[in-house]
Amino acid sequence: xxxxxxxxxxxxxxxxxxxxxxxxxxxxxxxxxxxxxxxxxxxxxxxxxxxxxxxxxxxxxxxxxxxxxxxxxxxxxxxxxxxxxxxxxxxxxxxxxxxxxxxxxxxxxxxxxxxxxxxxxxxxxxxxxxxxxxxxxxxxxxxxxxxxxxxxxxxxxxxxxxxxxxxxxxxxxxxxxxxxxxxxxxxxxxxxxxxxxxxxxxxxxxxxxxxxxxxxxxxxxxxxxxxxxxxxxxxxxxxxxxxxxxxxxxxxxxxxxxxxxxxxxxxxxxxxxxxxxxxxxxxxxxxxxxxxxxxxxxxxxxxxxxxxxxxxxxxxxxxxxxxxxxxxxxxxxxxxxxxxxxxxxxxxxxxxxxxxxxxxxxxxxxxxxxxxxxxxxxxxxxxxxxxxxxxxxxxxxxxxxxxxxxxxxxxxxxxxxxxxxxxxxxxxxxxxxxxxxxxxxxxxxxxxxxxxxxxxxxxxxxxxxxxxxxxxxxxxxxxxxxxxxxxxxxxxxxxxxxxxxxxxxxxxxxxxxxxxxxxxxxxxxxxxxxxxxxxxxxxxxxxxxxxxxxxxxxxxxxxxxxxxxxxxxxxxxxxxxxxxxxxxxxxxxxxxxxxxxxxxxxxxxxxxxxxxxxxxxxxxxxxxxxxxxxxxxxxxxxx
Amino acid sequence: xxxxxxxxxxxxxxxxxxxxxxxxxxxxxxxxxxxxxxxxxxxxxxxxxxxxxxxxxxxxxxxxxxxxxxxxxxxxxxxxxxxxxxxxxxxxxxxxxxxxxxxxxxxxxxxxxxxxxxxxxxxxxxxxxxxxxxxxxxxxxxxxxxxxxxxxxxxxxxxxxxxxxxxxxxxxxxxxxxxxxxxxxxxxxxxxxxxxxxxxxxxxxxxxxxxxxxxxxxxxxxxxxxxxxxxxxxxxxxxxxxxxxxx
Ligand SMILES: Cc1cc2nc3c(=O)[nH]c(=O)nc-3n(C[C@H](O)[C@H](O)[C@H](O)COP(=O)(O)OP(=O)(O)OC[C@H]3O[C@@H](n4cnc5c(N)ncnc54)[C@H](O)[C@@H]3O)c2cc1C
Ligand code: SF4
Ligand code: FES
Numbered sequence: 001x002x003x004x005x006x007x008x009x010x011x012x013x014x015x016x017x018x019x020x021x022x023x024x025x026x027x028x029x030x031x032x033x034x035x036x037x038x039x040x041x042x043x044x045x046x047x048x049x050x051x052x053x054x055x056x057x058x059x060x061x062x063x064x065x066x067x068x069x070x071x072x073x074x075x076x077x078x079x080x081x082x083x084x085x086x087x088x089x090x091x092x093x094x095x096x097x098x099x100x101x102x103x104x105x106x107x108x109x110x111x112x113x114x115x116x117x118x119x120x121x122x123x124x125x126x127x128x129x130x131x132x133x134x135x136x137x138x139x140x141x142x143x144x145x146x147x148x149x150x151x152x153x154x155x156x157x158x159x160x161x162x163x164x165x166x167x168x169x170x171x172x173x174x175x176x177x178x179x180x181x182x183x184x185x186x187x188x189x190x191x192x193x194x195x196x197x198x199x200x201x202x203x204x205x206x207x208x209x210x211x212x213x214x215x216x217x218x219x220x221x222x223x224x225x226x227x228x229x230x231x232x233x234x235x236x237x238x239x240x241x242x243x244x245x246x247x248x249x250x251x252x253x254x255x256x257x258x259x260x261x262x263x264x265x266x267x268x269x270x271x272x273x274x275x276x277x278x279x280x281x282x283x284x285x286x287x288x289x290x291x292x293x294x295x296x297x298x299x300x301x302x303x304x305x306x307x308x309x310x311x312x313x314x315x316x317x318x319x320x321x322x323x324x325x326x327x328x329x330x331x332x333x334x335x336x337x338x339x340x341x342x343x344x345x346x347x348x349x350x351x352x353x354x355x356x357x358x359x360x361x362x363x364x365x366x367x368x369x370x371x372x373x374x375x376x377x378x379x380x381x382x383x384x385x386x387x388x389x390x391x392x393x394x395x396x397x398x399x400x401x402x403x404x405x406x407x408x409x410x411x412x413x414x415x416x417x418x419x420x421x422x423x424x425x426x427x428x429x430x431x432x433x434x435x436x437x438x439x440x441x442x443x444x445x446x447x448x449x450x451x452x453x454x455x456x457x458x459x460x461x462x463x464x465x466x467x468x469x470x471x472x473x474x475x476x477x478x479x480x481x482x483x484x485x486x487x488x489x490x491x492x493x494x495x496x497x498x499x500x501x502x503x504x505x506x507x508x509x510x511x512x513x514x515x516x517x518x519x520x521x522x523x524x525x526x527x528x529x530x531x532x533x534x535x536x537x538x539x540x541x542x543x544x545x546x547x548x549x550x551x552x553x554x555x556x557x558x559x560x561x562x563x564x565x566x567x568x569x570x571x572x573x574x575x576x577x578x579x580x581x582x583x584x585x586x587x588x589x590x591x592x593x594x595x596x597x598x599x600x601x602x603x604x605x606x607x608x609x610x611x612x613x614x615x616x617x618x619x620x621x622x623x624x625x626x627x628x629x630x631x632x633x634x635x636x637x638x639x
Numbered sequence: 640x641x642x643x644x645x646x647x648x649x650x651x652x653x654x655x656x657x658x659x660x661x662x663x664x665x666x667x668x669x670x671x672x673x674x675x676x677x678x679x680x681x682x683x684x685x686x687x688x689x690x691x692x693x694x695x696x697x698x699x700x701x702x703x704x705x706x707x708x709x710x711x712x713x714x715x716x717x718x719x720x721x722x723x724x725x726x727x728x729x730x731x732x733x734x735x736x737x738x739x740x741x742x743x744x745x746x747x748x749x750x751x752x753x754x755x756x757x758x759x760x761x762x763x764x765x766x767x768x769x770x771x772x773x774x775x776x777x778x779x780x781x782x783x784x785x786x787x788x789x790x791x792x793x794x795x796x797x798x799x800x801x802x803x804x805x806x807x808x809x810x811x812x813x814x815x816x817x818x819x820x821x822x823x824x825x826x827x828x829x830x831x832x833x834x835x836x837x838x839x840x841x842x843x844x845x846x847x848x849x850x851x852x853x854x855x856x857x858x859x860x861x862x863x864x865x866x867x868x869x870x871x872x873x874x875x876x877x878x879x880x881x882x883x884x885x886x
């Protein structure tokens with residue numbers, strides 16, 4: 001049986017990473033050339049890793065499902081990326097960022113990993129700047145910063161509302177540089193559908209070529225998964241429509257533990273769902289909360305237009321409930337507060353499932369020009385989608401599924417419980433506990449890819465230099481390929497009457513209602529049953545075109561939905577198991593009289609790492625106890 | 640609303656394509672254009688016919704995946720500066736006939752239906768669209784201050800999403816707007832100056848090799864670009880190219 005060991009280096013927190021690097025095993029340049037590494041994903045984590053490993057001299061194979069690596073969903077991040085430069089002289093430091101992330105994560109993350117993420121953040125910013133990422137600058141020519149939800153310092157670097165795009169295009173440029181040098185081979189329009197394990201080690205993947213339909217084998221000495229989050233489990237979310245859990249789920253079924261599956265961040269400021277056809281929710285960056293004020297009418301079902309509601313009849317409920325942080329409370333708190341007001345009947349808009357985000361006062365104070373400089377493109381986006389002009393009328397916003405703190409369990413090396421299988425960026429569970437702080441994911445994904453994995457993977461591969469390149473003729477590849485083909489055949493042969501998307505929508509609705517912003521035992525149990533029934537219906541009544549030898553976007557969708565059914569079940573189990581409330585995970589049974597989340601440190605100060613034990617067998621729970629030696633565990637209060 | 644859709648159907652790169660007409664009455668003004676295609680596809684799937692293939696991912700105007708030529712315009716008619724995924728069905732009227740085609744350019748062969756192969760863009764970038772700096776070698780970000788106006792200008796060039804609408808809009812299928820945006824971003828920043836001369840030459844050479852046409856200054860690309868990348872970039876690239884040659 002696998003024993004969970006986080007492999008945290010000895011020594012004081014601030015020295016662990018330095019010590020690790022100093023004593024990590026290295027691979028000499030001649031040997032690196034003979035070692036193959038597969039990196040799945042081309043977001044900040046994947047493309048960062050592929051280029052850094054290519055620079056070191058490894059032979060890298062990099063995969064993504066889009067037509068080019070530059071379209072990974074990191075491209076959509078808006079608000080910014082954190083670093084502890086303390087350029088503002090406002091008291092920032094590695095420790096403070098570490099502290100903010102631990103506290104923001106509601107004391108459900110591992111100290112050593114979080115500290116390291118904060119530690120490499122400055123290197124990330126310097127690297128981006130050197131690659132020509134045009135971050136915002138001040139008149140003196142220096143980089144500008146802004147503050148971001150849940151913290152009291154200004155440590156967020158940004159490029160208007162397109163920080164993710166600029167960071168990703170920078171990373172793409174470092175990736176193509178390695179492609180030009182021949183160290184990285186790019187495989188776009190490929191979907192990873194299986195992991196190949198040989199003698200207990202991750203040695204390859206099976207992919208489907210999304211153009212030709214060909215099922216392909218790829219081998220390597222180690223495999224890195226950087227496949228992003230699984231927020232599309234709710235169907236409607238801020239994620240890309242095709243983002244999916246398939247790669248991590250397949251790895252999970254091959255032995256990688258899945259941690260904190262139900263920790264999903266619901267972002268407070270998305271454009272609300274406008275109609276039943278909608279396929280996607282668009283985020284309005286959290287940075288807007290720096291200047292926008294959130295409110296609902298004091299009267300229930302007030303149908304007046306926003307600007308006709310006088311000041312004294314507006315309830316700025318975040319400022320009222322959380323005077324210290326006001327509109328800048330962390331995301332989980334802001335989301336729940338919006339849900340609470342709307343459920344109580346104070347919501348606005350046709351559906352009543354929206355609250356106002358108002359810039360009237362900010363425009364009065366700072367002038368339209370300044371506000372435009374900061375948020376111009378977001379205001380435009382809002383107008384394109386909703387027809388509301390935020391310079392005149394307040395935006396309408398509502399929470400939306402956004403970021404998965406849960407993911408593959410990894411140790412300090414970012415290695416999963418399968419030797420040689422690493423997981424980085426949003427795909428792992430590592431650094432954000434039960435709730436992620438704004439602007440810390442781009443930071444973590446880049447840090448993992450550029451600055452951490454190159455050391456930890458070398459440390460691992462140093463023992464593998466004698467292994468010649470892995471043949472794809474081995475039986476294990478044969479078996480994995482067979483499995484993939486059978487699964488695809490099964491999907492196309494159902495020949496029922498309902499589309500993959502229609503199932504995805506219904507699955508998403510169940511998850512959103514019972515395993516979303518607020519959860520309780522009855523609801524979760526009900527969800528479990530509903531999922532079971534829907535899954536049966538899926539496997540008997542799905543319809544997709546049957547051609548597997550060319551572009552077949554429906555079979556792609558169906559495969560993802562099939563995996564979502566399984567992951568949904570684990571998510572519900574994880575939420576059922578954790579009877580406390582923490583961060584984004586709010587169990588109604590565990591709250592204070594004022595309705596704030598109530599943690600249960602005595603019983604739940606652990607990472608729940610789930611082991612797959614077989615088809616229709618219950619998952620096995622492993623607990624990684626969390627030790628807090630460098631922060632005092634407190635009640636997380638933003639009052 | 641009721642629409643007559645004339646959609647380009649092409650089984651694969653080698654097959655001959657043609658317009659197929661679909662009378663579709665389940666469109667709603669609340670849909671985005673892609674959601675309308677989703678709805679059409681649902682119908683086609685249920686009728687056991689092959690759904691229309693098209694590229695899309697973020698559906699929020701930033702990844703550059705989507706790109707459909709609609710009624711003679713890349714990313715569709717109506718509002719300026721939007722991507723296909725942001726095109727609303729409000730731009731169409733009940734009873735309209737809508738022509739739906741892939742990008743047309745020699746350098747972007749059709750893969751299936753509305754999907755084209757844009758790897759030529761990657762190839763141009765691979766030829767030099769980067770700054771040669773290794774992980775871990777960067778100086779502190781404030782070691783080299785950058786004039787705010789220059790940084791802002793570089794940003795305006797850097798926001799190109801690589802969709803290819805500029806090529807589709809151009810009667811010569813020229814990629815000048817796309818290439819010049821990248822060249823400009825780096826040319827404007829001190830970090831990018833070091834390799835500027837070589838970069839402009841290798842990227843332009845690759846662009847020509849790949850079968851993109853010449854620029855004849857019609858400005859169609861700028862008019863259709865969803866990110867409003869300016870023609871100024873092309874002028875700057877020409878200057879850079881000329882300067883690199885005479886040096
Ligand atoms: C709208 C939005 C705004 C955000 N804003 C911010 C922000 O301001 N600041 C911040 O810090 N964070 C932000 N985030 C979060 C952050 O953007 C992501 O967490 C982060 O970019 C994830 O990076 P990644 O490299 O792990 O994955 P991604 O960028 O999602 O990349 C995933 C990659 O995996 C590939 N892939 C997936 N599955 C497969 C498969 N089966 N086979 C092959 N390839 C596969 C994809 O093709 C893609 O290349 C935001 C997120 C969203 C959705
Ligand atoms: S220049 Fe404009 S039209 Fe051309 S690829 Fe870039 S964003 Fe698209
Ligand atoms: S789908 Fe991403 S830009 Fe349209």
